[in-house]
Amino acid sequence: MMHINDIDTPSVLIDLDRVEANLKRAQDYADMHDLPLRPHVKTHKLPEMAQKQVALGAIGITCQKIGEATAMADGGLTDIFLPYNIIGTSKLDRLVDLHARVTLSVTADSTDTVAGYAARFGAAKPLNVLVECDTGAGRCGVQSPEETVELAQQINDAPGLTFGGLMTYPPRGNIAQADAWLHKAKAALESAGLPPKVISSGGTPDMYRAAEGTATTEYRPGTYIYSDRMQVAFGVGTLDDCALTVKATVVSRPNVNRAVIDSGSKALAADAVPAPYTGYGHLVEYPNAVIIALSEEHAVVDLSACVDKPLIGDTVRVIPNHACVVTNLFDMVYLVRGDTVEREAKITSRGNMR
Amino acid sequence: MMHINDIDTPSVLIDLDRVEANLKRAQDYADMHDLPLRPHVKTHKLPEMAQKQVALGAIGITCQKIGEATAMADGGLTDIFLPYNIIGTSKLDRLVDLHARVTLSVTADSTDTVAGYAARFGAAKPLNVLVECDTGAGRCGVQSPEETVELAQQINDAPGLTFGGLMTYPPRGNIAQADAWLHKAKAALESAGLPPKVISSGGTPDMYRAAEGTATTEYRPGTYIYSDRMQVAFGVGTLDDCALTVKATVVSRPNVNRAVIDSGSKALAADAVPAPYTGYGHLVEYPNAVIIALSEEHAVVDLSACVDKPLIGDTVRVIPNHACVVTNLFDMVYLVRGDTVEREAKITSRGNMR
Structure with a gap:
C-alpha cells in the first residue's frame, strides 16, 4: 500500500472517510425531509x-x-x-x-x-x-x-x-x-x-x-461532497469536513516569517473566500499561517502568527478556497483513507468544457 | 481551411499575427539594448x-x-x-x-x-x-x-x-x-x-x-507573447496586442441589460485585474460590457453601457485578465490567422504541475 508520504507534490488528495461522512450527512437530511x-x-x-x-x-x-x-x-x-x-x-x-x-x-x-x-x-x-x-x-x-x-x-x-x-x-x-x-x-x-x-x-x-x-x-x-473553505465560511460544517486537500512542499523559507510552497494559482486557483477568512487556502498543519499571495506555481505563506514553522522540504496539506475549480486543474487525484493511498483516479472530463 | 466561426465554444484562439508582432517587438527591444x-x-x-x-x-x-x-x-x-x-x-x-x-x-x-x-x-x-x-x-x-x-x-x-x-x-x-x-x-x-x-x-x-x-x-x-488585460492595465501595449482570446457563446439574455456566456471560472479563471479595469475579461465585440460575475461554467455580463447588445447564440471573443492561467485550463488551442484556423495545438504540459 502506498503511503501519502510517498506522493509527490503538488497533488490532490481526496479523503474517502470524509467523503463518505459528507455524503451520508446530506442523504440523511434529504431522507428525513423526503x-x-x-x-x-x-x-x-x-x-x-x-x-x-x-x-x-x-x-x-x-x-x-x-x-x-x-x-x-x-x-x-x-x-x-x-x-x-x-x-x-x-x-x-x-x-x-x-x-x-x-x-x-x-x-x-x-x-x-x-x-x-x-x-x-x-x-x-x-x-x-x-x-x-x-x-x-x-x-x-x-x-x-x-x-x-x-x-x-x-x-x-x-x-x-x-x-x-x-x-x-x-x-x-x-x-x-x-x-x-x-x-x-x-x-x-x-x-x-x-x-x-x-x-x-x-x-x-x-x-x-x-x-x-x-x-x-x-x-x-x-x-458538499468535498466541502472547502468557502463552504466553511458560509457555515456549512467545519474545516474537519473538508475532504479535498492539495499536498504541497515548502520549497523556500526566505526569512523567519515567510514560507513559499509549490502550489500557486495553477494548483489552488485564485478564487477568493468570504470574510472573515482571508488568503488562498488553509494549511492544515499550520492553522495560523496565511497564504497571502499566489503566483502561478508558488504560494507565499505568512508565518507571523505561527509558533512552529515548517522547514524547507516539509510537506503541508492545503484546504483550498474552492474545491470544484481545483478538481478542474489536475489530471488525476489520489483517493486516500487516513495515511493510506487506496488508488488513483483520473479526472476524465477535466478540461472537457463543452 | 476551417473558419473561426466553425469553432465550438468555449475555446481558446491564438492570433498568430499578434503573436509574431509581440515577439518581434520584444526581440527588437532586446537586440537594440544588447x-x-x-x-x-x-x-x-x-x-x-x-x-x-x-x-x-x-x-x-x-x-x-x-x-x-x-x-x-x-x-x-x-x-x-x-x-x-x-x-x-x-x-x-x-x-x-x-x-x-x-x-x-x-x-x-x-x-x-x-x-x-x-x-x-x-x-x-x-x-x-x-x-x-x-x-x-x-x-x-x-x-x-x-x-x-x-x-x-x-x-x-x-x-x-x-x-x-x-x-x-x-x-x-x-x-x-x-x-x-x-x-x-x-x-x-x-x-x-x-x-x-x-x-x-x-x-x-x-x-x-x-x-x-x-x-x-x-x-x-x-x-508578452500573448499579453492580456493585466498587462494592458500595467501599460504594456493595448488590447489590440492581446493574442489569446476565449471564444464564447451567449447562452442566455435574462433581461435587457444581462447576458450570460458559456465561459466561467473554469475557462477564464478568477484572477483579478488591476484598477482602473474591472471584471473578469474584455468582450472584444462589446467593449463597454462588463463581466461582473463568474460561476464555474457561466459568466454574467452587464450590458448597461452597450448600445448594441448580443443575441442568444451570438459568439464573442473574450480577452482574459490573465492569459497564462487560461492556457493551463484547456487541453488544446486553435492557432488562427485572421478568420482562418491554421491548425490545432495540444497543450501537452497542461496540468503537468511537477
Whole structure:
C-alpha cells in the first residue's frame, strides 16, 4: 500500500472517510425531509463518486456540460440533468447522441433555446425540458412566473419535448424569496394546465435548510461532497469536513516569517473566500499561517502568527478556497483513507468544457 | 481551411499575427539594448511557440516545472533554465534525467536546496545553479547580498555544481531598487572571487524598461507573447496586442441589460485585474460590457453601457485578465490567422504541475 508520504507534490488528495461522512450527512437530511437529491458532479468529475452518491439514494446526477455528462454516461450513470441552455448545431448533435444513451433532462430560459431543442428531438423519445428561473441569484433564468408559463407552453406544444418543471439556482441565504417565486410560478402553471412535475433547487451553502423551500421537489448540491473553505465560511460544517486537500512542499523559507510552497494559482486557483477568512487556502498543519499571495506555481505563506514553522522540504496539506475549480486543474487525484493511498483516479472530463 | 466561426465554444484562439508582432517587438527591444532574452514558456506551454522565440533570437527558454521543461525537451528545445528550487528525491531523479538531455540551469535560495543538488550531480557533467535573490518582490530568494556569497561559495565548493550567477523576479515598477540590490551582490561576489556569469531578471510588465537594470545580463519575459488585460492595465501595449482570446457563446439574455456566456471560472479563471479595469475579461465585440460575475461554467455580463447588445447564440471573443492561467485550463488551442484556423495545438504540459 502506498503511503501519502510517498506522493509527490503538488497533488490532490481526496479523503474517502470524509467523503463518505459528507455524503451520508446530506442523504440523511434529504431522507428525513423526503427531498430527493440529484448531486452536481462538477465538484468531483469522477463517475465512481457519482456511483457512491446514487448508491446512497440520489435519484440521478446533475452535470454542467455535455462533455461532463458524456464522461458520466461512459462511467455507467443513467439519469442525468443538464441545467444549461444547450445552444448551437454542434452541441445539439452531441445532445441527441447523449439522449439516446441515458435518461436526460435539460434546461431552457428562452424561446430560442426551446426552439433549438424542438427542431432536433422527436416524439419517439421526447426530450425533457425544465424552465430555468432567476429567483434572485442574477444568473440565467426567466424573470417572472408569467414567462415560465410562456416557455412551458412552447415546450408542451413541441412534439419532441416534454415540460419537466422548473429549475433554479437560488440566491444564497434567501430560501424564502426563491420559494415565494417558485410557488407563484407553480400556481400560474397549474392555472394554465401545465403543472410542473419537478421543481429543482440547489446549492451547498443552504442545503441543510433546503426543506424550508416548500415548493422544491428535488435538490442539487455539488460542493458538499468535498466541502472547502468557502463552504466553511458560509457555515456549512467545519474545516474537519473538508475532504479535498492539495499536498504541497515548502520549497523556500526566505526569512523567519515567510514560507513559499509549490502550489500557486495553477494548483489552488485564485478564487477568493468570504470574510472573515482571508488568503488562498488553509494549511492544515499550520492553522495560523496565511497564504497571502499566489503566483502561478508558488504560494507565499505568512508565518507571523505561527509558533512552529515548517522547514524547507516539509510537506503541508492545503484546504483550498474552492474545491470544484481545483478538481478542474489536475489530471488525476489520489483517493486516500487516513495515511493510506487506496488508488488513483483520473479526472476524465477535466478540461472537457463543452 | 476551417473558419473561426466553425469553432465550438468555449475555446481558446491564438492570433498568430499578434503573436509574431509581440515577439518581434520584444526581440527588437532586446537586440537594440544588447540584452538577451530567455522567454518563459509558462504562458503558452507549446514547444512550437518556444521554437518561434528561439528562431527570433532568444538564447534559450525558461520553464517553471520539470514537467513543463520535459515537454519542451520533447519538443526539441535544448537550453532550459528552471528558476525553481527543486526539492525531494522524486523531482531530483527527474532533474537528473532532464540534465542528461539538455543544457540545464536551475535555481537555489537555500543551503538545503544546494545540498540536494550537490548530492545528486557529479563532476562529469556539473549542474549549473543560479542563486535566487529577493530584490523586493517578496517571493522566493535570499534576503541579502551577503547570503548570495554564502550560497555561491557552497555551490562552487560542490564538485557536481557550477555557480551560474544570480536570478530575480524583480518588484514590478521598481527596476532601480532591484538593480541596486543586484549591483551590491555582484560586487560582493566579485570580492569573493565568484563573479556571476549571468544576472537574470524577468517579467513582462517592465520589459520595455528592462535595460534600465544595468546589472541585468539576460531577461525572462513570459506573458508578452500573448499579453492580456493585466498587462494592458500595467501599460504594456493595448488590447489590440492581446493574442489569446476565449471564444464564447451567449447562452442566455435574462433581461435587457444581462447576458450570460458559456465561459466561467473554469475557462477564464478568477484572477483579478488591476484598477482602473474591472471584471473578469474584455468582450472584444462589446467593449463597454462588463463581466461582473463568474460561476464555474457561466459568466454574467452587464450590458448597461452597450448600445448594441448580443443575441442568444451570438459568439464573442473574450480577452482574459490573465492569459497564462487560461492556457493551463484547456487541453488544446486553435492557432488562427485572421478568420482562418491554421491548425490545432495540444497543450501537452497542461496540468503537468511537477
